[in-house]
Amino acid sequence: MPRAVCCGYYGQGNGGDEALLASLLQMLPEGVEAIALSGNPPQTEARYGVRAYDRKSAFQVWQVLRRSDWFIWGGGSLIQDATSALSPFYYAGLMGLAQRMGLKTVAWAQGIGPLNRPMTATLARRAFSGCDAVSVRDGCSAALLSSWQIPLTLAPDPVWALEPKPVPGLGDFPAPRVAVTLRSHPLLTPKRLANLTRALVSFQQATGAYILLLPFQLSRDLAIAESLHSVLPDRSHILQLEDPGMLRGVFRGVEMAIGMRFHSLIMAAAAACRCFALSYDPKVSQLMAEFDWPGWELAGLPDDANVISKAWLECYANGEPLSAAKIGFLRDRAQIHGELFLKLQNR
Structure with a gap:
């Protein structure tokens, strides 16, 4: 059974990023074990029923990558330097490490940018070019990767396909x-x-x-x-x-x-x-x-x-x-992000 490390802004109390993780787990094929890197591992484990490890612990992250087969950047605006100059170094650094360790790597449902610093753009280009599969959620991200000659899949944000739950009261x-x-x-x-x-x-x-x-x-x-x-x-x-x-x-x-x-x-x-x-x-x-x-x-x-x-x-x-009809179209198209995992599984 492939083990997939899911890496994003999880366990940080942000509803949008939690929705991306929920959508990712919803789209992973059966027979793939998900492991999340989280800012709050106990909460992530309790909420999603997956194993989770501290995203800031270099030792835990290293150990998890050693025992895994896939590495997934789990969606959203991870590679941007508008809110943090350090964030792209963290995510691109982990992607580079996973690639050097021989894991199959996926940049999933990305919204890239803004990239205001030349160093950040160079780092991003290197990280994306080494991925086995890339999907993006918007046309601007697709245009950027195309200008870098990086193959990609474009589909609506995965949260369009997130299953709703009833809200008591x-x-x-x-x-x-x-x-x-x-x-x-x-x-x-x-x-x-x-x-x-x-x-x-x-x-x-x-x-x-x-x-x-x-x-x-x-x-x-x-x-x-x-x-x-x-x-x-x-x-x-x-x-x-x-x-x-x-x-x-x-x-x-x-x-x-x-x-x-x-x-x-x-x-x-x-x-x-x-x-x-x-x-x-x-x-x-x-x-x-x-x-x-x-x-x-x-x-x-x-x-x-x-x-x-x-x-x-x-x-x-x-x-x-x-x-x-439009909502149904967007929901169906958002599922395309999940097809990357099926292709990876069949390689």
């Missing part, structure tokens, strides 16, 4: 419901957050909607969720969900999503919600462009809360969710 919240996912970021200045807060109060009063505040990463999102809840104490609720299937399931019970988080928007769209995007990152802007969603780059957020509220009201009243 969701139906007890008043309908209609609107989900809001904001995160801390330098572009979300106190002034912009204050404008969004005033706009949300106005929007809630106009629609009567119940606001579900979803912190996808408690360390970055919870304080903002608490701030929003404080101005709508009787018409909002903070849902702290760590299971990615339940995060996905929440959106089956809401009418509209206002989101900064990339995977919150994918989960919402996959559940046929209306989506309004607030972009802090090129990957969110690419989603907006691909699906023609209303929204703003945070840097261009209007100063007038009434303008923001009116845009949300327009989306709520007249926005069009993705069609069932």
